[in-house]
Amino acid sequence: MKVTSYYGGYADMGYVYIAPPNEKLDKDIASRNEITKLFKPEEIQIPYITGDSQISLFISKMTIAEDKFFAGYQKAFESEYGLDFDSHGYLTGFELNLSKDKFVEFIRNQAYKTFHIEWHNKPYNLVTFDHPEQVFHSENIIYKLNEQEDTFVIVQLEEYENYYPQYYYTTKKKPPTAKIKALFSSREDIYPLEYLLKPKFHLEESTTVAVINNDLCCELNVLPQWDSIPNEDRESLINHYVCENCSEVVRIMECIIHGVEDGLLLRGTCNSCNHRVSTHVPLNQII
Ligand SMILES: [Zn+2]
Known part of the structure; x- marks a missing residue:
């Protein structure tokens, strides 16, 4: 990416x-x-x-x-x-x-x-x-x-x-x-x-993000962490997400990657049921 x-x-x-x-x-x-x-x-x-x-x-x-x-x-x-x-x-x-x-x-x-x-x-x-x-x-x-x-x-x-x-x-x-x-x-x-x-x-206060593509943004300060994840793992996190609402394997649309205390948080919308979804990626899985 x-x-x-x-x-x-x-x-x-x-x-x-x-x-x-x-x-x-x-x-x-x-x-x-x-x-x-x-x-x-x-x-x-x-x-x-x-x-x-x-x-x-x-x-x-x-x-x-x-x-x-x-x-x-x-x-x-x-x-x-x-x-x-x-x-x-x-x-x-x-x-x-x-x-x-x-x-x-x-x-x-x-x-x-x-x-x-x-x-x-x-x-x-x-x-x-x-x-x-x-x-x-x-x-x-x-x-x-x-x-x-x-x-x-x-x-x-x-x-x-x-x-x-x-x-x-x-x-x-x-x-x-x-x-x-x-x-x-x-x-x-x-x-x-x-x-x-x-x-x-x-309510969230403003942050600066890097636009990776039309459907994916990343908070600027955690971009290096996101980039350090192997490509196929990044693809899988976004494109093979098991939605907690509809239980299907879906893509996270309008995804934003945030930094959290012990890793990254991906947030967006399920491409099947349209509910808001999130997934937490712990740091030890990143490096
Ligand atoms: Zn869903």
Whole structure:
């Protein structure tokens, strides 16, 4: 594997797990999480609001899109976040491109709330990712996530603002940005209430990485360690990974190699089930 000359930096990255992450991943990346250093567990309080009939009323005024969210995501609009879906189209988490301060504020000010609602005569748990006036806005649109019609997102479509008036003559219009303001689901097995009230937030501060290829980056300071691993072992770590979610032998996509106390940590997404995965390579295996 040859490293190209491109070096990039990652900005602070905040991540919200809407569904529980797998235990292995959670354990592997725990030491990198700034949130656990900033908040004691009891300081992350997610309010659970039941019996607010106004909420169902607000939602009933919104337009329901015919398309699935994912279909729109690919053709009609872009998303401001890096979104993760499982293989059935359920949203499992998203990245927030917020500074550390903003992300802390997002958690501290309880923009994240859980409501119990009735909609079309069915009970749902609804999680918000912004303040109520932004979430329960009549112009927001409801998208189903898949054909099951048991999980939906409330989306605000924001027209692209053109900051460069001199380019107005261009005929190509940029698609609007979709901002997911809430998710509601009746699938207690995918989005357990217990988890929604104690969700995992993850924040990592910026690092500098070397871009090895389109799908592989390595933190600059551990690049020599990665390079010291025999080529076939490196290939095998990335291309023959046994995924803890789907149990298949898969490739780790969008892989980032980090340095950890006793070795390397590879992190990315399973190319079969799309779940986030991680694998720990101890130092004695490297040299
Ligand atoms: Zn998998």
